[in-house]
Amino acid sequence: MATAQAVSSSRSWFKSLELVLGLLFAGGIALVVLLSPVLFPDGGEGMDLMARLTPPFQSWGHILGTDPLGRDVLARVAVGGKISLMVGFLSVLGAVTIGTLVGLVAGYYRGIAEMLLMRFADIQLALPFILVAIMFLAILGAGIDKVILVMIATQWVQYARLVRGSVLAMREREFILSARAIGVGNGRIIFTHILPNVLGPIIILMTLQVANNILLESSLTFLGLGVDPLIPSWGGMLADGRTYLQTAWWVSVFPGLAIMFTVLGLNLLGDWLRDLLDPTGQTSK
Amino acid sequence: MAGFILKRLLQAIFVVLAVTLIVAFAIRLSGDPAIMMLGGGGNVTEQDLQNIRQALGLERPFYVQYLSFLQGILTGDFGRSFMGGTPVSLLISRALPATLLLAFASLIVSIILSVPLGIYAAVHRGRWPDQLIRILSLVGLSFPNFWLAIMLVLLFSIVLGLLPPSGMEGPESFIMPALTMAIILTATNVRLVRTSMLETLSQQYIMVARSKGLRDRVVLYKHALRNSAIPLVTYIGLQFGGLIGGIVIIERVFNWPGMGTLAFDAISNRDYPVLQGTITVLALFIILINLLVDIAYGLIDPRIRTE
Numbered sequence: 001m002a003t004a005q006a007v008s009s010s011r012s013w014f015k016s017l018e019l020v021l022g023l024l025f026a027g028g029i030a031l032v033v034l035l036s037p038v039l040f041p042d043g044g045e046g047m048d049l050m051a052r053l054t055p056p057f058q059s060w061g062h063i064l065g066t067d068p069l070g071r072d073v074l075a076r077v078a079v080g081g082k083i084s085l086m087v088g089f090l091s092v093l094g095a096v097t098i099g100t101l102v103g104l105v106a107g108y109y110r111g112i113a114e115m116l117l118m119r120f121a122d123i124q125l126a127l128p129f130i131l132v133a134i135m136f137l138a139i140l141g142a143g144i145d146k147v148i149l150v151m152i153a154t155q156w157v158q159y160a161r162l163v164r165g166s167v168l169a170m171r172e173r174e175f176i177l178s179a180r181a182i183g184v185g186n187g188r189i190i191f192t193h194i195l196p197n198v199l200g201p202i203i204i205l206m207t208l209q210v211a212n213n214i215l216l217e218s219s220l221t222f223l224g225l226g227v228d229p230l231i232p233s234w235g236g237m238l239a240d241g242r243t244y245l246q247t248a249w250w251v252s253v254f255p256g257l258a259i260m261f262t263v264l265g266l267n268l269l270g271d272w273l274r275d276l277l278d279p280t281g282q283t284s285k
Numbered sequence: 286m287a288g289f290i291l292k293r294l295l296q297a298i299f300v301v302l303a304v305t306l307i308v309a310f311a312i313r314l315s316g317d318p319a320i321m322m323l324g325g326g327g328n329v330t331e332q333d334l335q336n337i338r339q340a341l342g343l344e345r346p347f348y349v350q351y352l353s354f355l356q357g358i359l360t361g362d363f364g365r366s367f368m369g370g371t372p373v374s375l376l377i378s379r380a381l382p383a384t385l386l387l388a389f390a391s392l393i394v395s396i397i398l399s400v401p402l403g404i405y406a407a408v409h410r411g412r413w414p415d416q417l418i419r420i421l422s423l424v425g426l427s428f429p430n431f432w433l434a435i436m437l438v439l440l441f442s443i444v445l446g447l448l449p450p451s452g453m454e455g456p457e458s459f460i461m462p463a464l465t466m467a468i469i470l471t472a473t474n475v476r477l478v479r480t481s482m483l484e485t486l487s488q489q490y491i492m493v494a495r496s497k498g499l500r501d502r503v504v505l506y507k508h509a510l511r512n513s514a515i516p517l518v519t520y521i522g523l524q525f526g527g528l529i530g531g532i533v534i535i536e537r538v539f540n541w542p543g544m545g546t547l548a549f550d551a552i553s554n555r556d557y558p559v560l561q562g563t564i565t566v567l568a569l570f571i572i573l574i575n576l577l578v579d580i581a582y583g584l585i586d587p588r589i590r591t592e
Contacts, residue, residue: 014416122296123303125523126572128530135308135564136554139315212425219428219534223549235429242435242538249439256432264427273424 016274026265031257033081044076044232056250061208065239065250073251076232077258083233084262087144087217088210091151096206098152104190106160107167118161124157129216138224144227147220151213162205166198204270211266218259219269234259287581297576304568305358305441309351312561318343318367325352354561358569363562366553373562374546381566383453384543387532390459392467392521398471403478404505418475431529434465434538451540462539466531470524477520481513488512515585522578526571533567 008204032039048062052223056073065075084220106114140146170176179189198251220226221235229236234255241252319337320329338344342353357363364372406418441461442450448457485491486509493506533545540546544563551559 032449035427119303121298123307126300126526126575127304127568128306128526128571129566130530130533131564132307134548134552135311136314136534138560139311139505201338215429222429222431222535223537225552230511235442238429238435245435245439246443249443252432252435252439256428257434259432260424260428267423267427 003130006049011245015272022265022268022272024265025261026269027047029081029262029265030085031172032078032220033085036075036078036082040075040078042071043089044071044079045077047071047102047268053248054247056254056276063255065248067144067248067251073254076127076237077234077254080192080232080234080237080255082259083144083195083221083261084214084217084259085225087148088150088214091148091213092153092209094148094152095155095209096159099156100117100163100195100202102156103163103195104167107164108171108186108194114164117164120157124154127154130219131155133220134223134225136168137220142220142228147217147226151216155213158209159202159205162201163198166201167194170194170197203275204278207266207270207273211263211270214259214263215265286581290580293576293579293583297572300572301569302355304572305353307566308561308565308568309347309354311555313347315538315555316558318557324343326378346559352380358565363565366551366559367556368559369572373558377562377566379406380542380544380547380563382534383541384458384529384545384567387462387466387535388525388528391470391532392528394463394467395470395474396521399468399474399478400510402471403475404482404510406475406479407482407486407504410439415479418479422475425468430469431534431538433468434461434535438538439462451538453540453542455555458539458541462532462535462541463534463548466528469531472527473524474521477517478513481516481520484516485509491529491582515582517535519578519582522574525574525578529567529571 037043048066049094050070051062051066051251052070053068053105054066057063059064062072064077066072067076101119102113106117106233125200129151132154133147136145136150137146156269176189176193179193184193217226218233218238222227222239226235226240227233229239232268238252241248245252317334317338318341319334342350345353361374362375365372366376385500388535402418406415409415438461441448448461449455452458491504493510494508498507529544533548535541536543536545537549544567548560549561551557551563
C-alpha cells in the first residue's frame with residue numbers, strides 16, 4: 001500500500017493537471033470561437049469550389065479540410081462553436097437564477113414551497129430531458145430560443161434541490177440563529193448570510209451543466225430539433241457530415257472533437273472546483 | 286414496510302399523473318389535429334373538420350380529454366396513427382422490444398466492464414491506474430453519444446468493413462448500437478463502482494475481515510463487492526431514464542427499429558398520437574423501473590425505509 005503522503009502528493013499533482021488541462025481545452029476553444037469573426041471573416045460560409053473535399057493536413061488554406069461545398073471545416077468549427085457556447089451559458093444562467101430563488105425559499109420557509117419543489121424533482125427524475133425536449137420541440141418547432149427555454153424549464157429543479165439541501169443544513173446554524181436573534185430580517189438573512197455560503201456547490205453544478213447542455217444542444221441539433229441547419233453549429237455539422245461519412249470522414253470527426261475538448265475541459269474544471277469548494281461532496285453524482 | 290411501499294407507490298402514481306398531464310398538454314399545443322389529418326388541401330370544408338373533431342372527441346373540455354387519455358393508457362389504447370390508422374399500441378408493441386433489448390444488452394455489457402475496472406481503481410486509489418481510469422471515464426462523458434456511434438460506424442463499417450452500418454439485419458447489426466451505449470454507460474458506472482467500493486472498504490467489518498487474515502481477493506469479492514452491490518443497483522436503476530434517452534438518439538443513427546425511430550418518424554409525419562403514445566410508454570416504463578428499484582432497495586436495506 002502506498003503511504004498516505006504519497007497518495008496525497010500524487011493527488012495534488014493530478015489536481016493541478018486537471019486545472020491546467022481544463023483551462024487549456026475549454027479556454028483554448030472558447031478563445032478560437034470568440035475570435036472567429038476576426039479569424040474567419042466569411043463566417044465559414046465561403047465556398048472554395050476548386051478545393052472541394054480537400055482532406056485535412058494537406059493544404060495550408062484548409063488545415064482541417066473542406067466539405068463537399070468547398071467550405072473550410074476549421075472555419076465552420078470555429079464559427080459553429082458560438083451556438084454551443086451561447087446555448088450552454090444562457091440556459092445555465094436562466095436555470096440557476098430560477099432554481100436558486102426557489103431553492104432558497106423552499107429551504108428557508110419550507111412548507112408548501114418545499115413540498116411542491118420535491119414533487120417537481122420527482123417528475124424531473126422520471127422524465128429524461130431528451131424525451132421532453134423531443135416532444136416540445138417537435139410540436140413548437142425547432143429553434144435555438146426554444147432549446148434554451150426547454151433546458152431552463154427542465155433544469156432549474158436541480159439547482160433548487162441543491163440549494164434547498166444546503167439551506168436546510170445552514171438554517172439552524174448558530175450564525176443564522178444569532179442573526180435572527182438580533183432582529184435581522186428574513187430577506188437579509190437569505191441573501192447576505194445564506195446565499196454566499198451555498199455558492200460553492202452552485203458554481204460546480206453550473207460548470208458541469210454548461211458542459212452537459214453543450215452535449216444536449218448538439219444532440220438536438222443533430223436530430224433536426226435544435227438550431228437551424230443553415231447556421232453553422234457543431235451538431236448541424238455532424239448531421240451533415242454523417243451523410244458523406246464514406247467520402248469525407250473529416251467533416252464528422254472535427255466538430256465532434258471540438259465538442260469533446262470543450263466538454264472535457266469544463267468537466268475537468270468542474271472536478272477541480274469540486275475538490276476546492278465542496279470537499280464534503282454534496283454535488284457528487 | 287407496507288407503509289414504505291405505499292408511500293413510494295403514491296409518489297409514483299402522482300408522477301404518472303403529472304407526466305401524462307404534461308404529455309397531454311404538449312400535444313394540445315400542436316394545434317388542431319383535424320386540420321393536420323386532412324392536410325392543407327383545398328377541398329376541405331368546415332363540415333369535414335367538424336366531423337373529425339367530433340370523431341376524435343376534441344370538442345370536449347381538456348380535462349375530459351385528459352381523463353379519456355388516462356383511461357386509454359389503462360386499457361392499452363393510445364388511439365390510432367394519423368398515417369394509415371394503425372393502432373398506436375400495435376406500433377409500440379413492435380418497437381418497444383427492440384429498444385429494451387438494446388437497453389438491457391448495453392447495461393449488462395457495461396456492468397461486465399465497469400465492475401472490474403471500478404474495483405481496480407478503488408484498490409489502487411490515488412495511484413496511476415486510478416487516475417488513468419478517472420481520465421478515461423471523464424473523456425467518455427465528454428462526447429455526444431451519437432458522435433461515438435458515427436465514429437464506430439466509420440471504424441467498423443467503412444474502414445474495416447466488418448459490421449453493417451445500420452438496420453436490424455442480423456446479430457451483427459446489434460453490436461454497434463449496444464456497444465455505443467455500453468461505452469457511454471461504463472464511463473459513469475466505473476465512477477459509481479469506485480466510489481461505492483471505497484466507501485465499503487473503509488467500513489469496520491472489512492478491517493475485521495482483513496485482520497482475520499483473509500486473503501485480499503476474498504475480502505474484495507466476497508465482503509466488499511457484495512455490500513457495494515446494493516447502492517450500485519440503485520444508482521444504475523436511477524440511470525435507466527438517461528439510458529432510454531440515449532438509446533432514442535442512437536437508434537436514429539443506426540436506423541434501429543425501436544421507440545426512438547418510431548418517435549422521429551412520427552415527428553416528421555406530424556403523427557401526434559404516435560408521438561404521444563411513444564413518450565408516454567417510455568416515461569411509464571422509467572417510472573416503473575425506478576419504483577421497483579426503490580422498493581427492492583427498501584426490502585434489502587431496512588435503513589432506507591425510515592428515511
